[in-house]
Amino acid sequence: MSTKKREKVGDNIEFVIPPARPRTPDAVPSPAPQPAAKTGVGYTTAAIFNTNALRGKTEELQREVDGLKARTQELESDRGAQLLDAAQIVPSRWANRADASFSDQEFLALKAEIQDAGGNVQPIMVRPIEGEGNRFELVFGHRRHRACLDLGLPVLSVIKPLDDRELFAHMERENRNRKNLSPFEQGKMYRRALDEGLFPSMRALAADIGRGSTDVSEAIRIAELPQPVLDAFPSPNEIQFRWAKALADACQRDAVGVKARAHELRAERLPAAAVFKALTGVQDRRGARRSFTQERQLTLGDGRHAVIRNDGKRVVVELDPSLLPSERWEAFEEMLLRFVG
Structure with missing residues (x-):
């Protein structure tokens, strides 16, 4: 029997435990990259856009506030109406309504x-x-007043002391904002x-009154046209602003001829545009006009008329056919030869 000592399985095996590693803190996430601050032109443009947008919104809100204030004042005045x-x-x-304004379809509908x-x-x-007790002068509302007067009804009114210029401004603006006054x-x-x-x-x-001086001047030109010219139109209210200068110029060039033609046109009862063209020779189209330098109406007796028209290139004589039948053309030619010879 051997005396050698048997080693057990597992003897001489050494387990070495490594030293504990120092614990490291959890990783901190890196901050997200921030956009670079705007500089130069880009920043200035954005700032301008933002400022303009804010200013525009502010102005819009201010207009709304002003409108509400005006409406509130109007309602407060209306509550005081009697x-x-x-x-x-x-x-x-300074009443500015022509008689035609109290007989047209709009007035009848209002009535x-x-x-x-x-x-x-x-x-x-x-x-x-x-100094006249319970009597009042109209500031605005002439059509409403006339309708109530015609119907025998009392009229709801706001009473407000005003001087002459205040009255004039109130009247002009109110009527222009409601049913536009004719020129x-x-x-x-x-x-x-x-x-x-x-x-x-x-x-x-x-x-x-807050109008352009040209508008005022053109309106006065129309109001100052000779009465026969005004009467030639279906209503003077149909005369348009853009016709003012041509009508005034025609009257200045040939007052007698224009008035004679106007008398004739009154009986024909033509539309306003046709009357304008007949009196001035100006085509009623914006941007395309044909003007005669001179036109004269000749009265030949017995209701007969002739027109001599000079367009700068030729002189045209217009006669009723009955005044110059073909058998008289030769005699007319001889007369012209003697005239120009």
């Missing part, structure tokens, strides 16, 4: 509406007449205000 006898109210001496409602829902404005009606109103010294000049009048 019913007045229409017969106690007289038109302003029917007021009759159905039992009165005017939208008040008119009047001012007290000093003729505007011209009559402006001419009267200047004649009565309400304004020192046409320019001052235009500035006070």
Whole structure:
């Protein structure tokens, strides 16, 4: 039996445990990259756009606020409205409505509406007449007042003391914002205000009512046309702003001839554009006009007329065919030869 000591399985095996590693802190995520600050042109442009947008929004809101304030003031005035006898109210001496404005279809429709409602829902404005007790002068609302007067109804009115220039400005702006006055009606109103010294000049009048001086001038031109010319149109209210200069120029060139032609046209009852063309020789188209340097109407007796027209290139004589039958052409030629010879 061997005496050698048997080694057990597993003897002489050494286990070495490595030293514990120092624990490292959890990794901190890197911050996300930030966009570089805008500099130079890019930053300036963005700032301008943002500023302009903000300014535009501010102005829009301010306009809304101003509009609400104006409407609030209007409503407050309306609450103070009272019913007045229409017969106690007289038109302003600067009344700007032509007679035709109280007989057209729009007025008849307004009158029917007021009759159905039992009165005017939208008040008119009047001012007290000093020293005349319960009498008032119209500021604006002439058509509503006339409708109530015709219907025998009291008229809902706001009473407001105003001086002459305040009255004029109120009247002009109110009527222009509601049913536009015709150029003729505007011209009559402006001419009267200047004649009565309400304004020192046409320019001052235009500035006070917020109109361009050209508009005021053209309106006055129309109002100052000779009465026969105004009567040739179906209504002077149909004369347009853009016709003012051509009509005034035609009257200045040949006042007698234009008036004679106007008398003839009145009986023909032509549309306004046709009357304008007949009186001026100007084609009624924007940007395309044909003008004659001179035109003269000749009265030959017994209701017969002739027209001599000079367009700068030739002179044209227009005769009724009955005045120059073909058998008389030779005699007419001989007469012309003697005339020009």
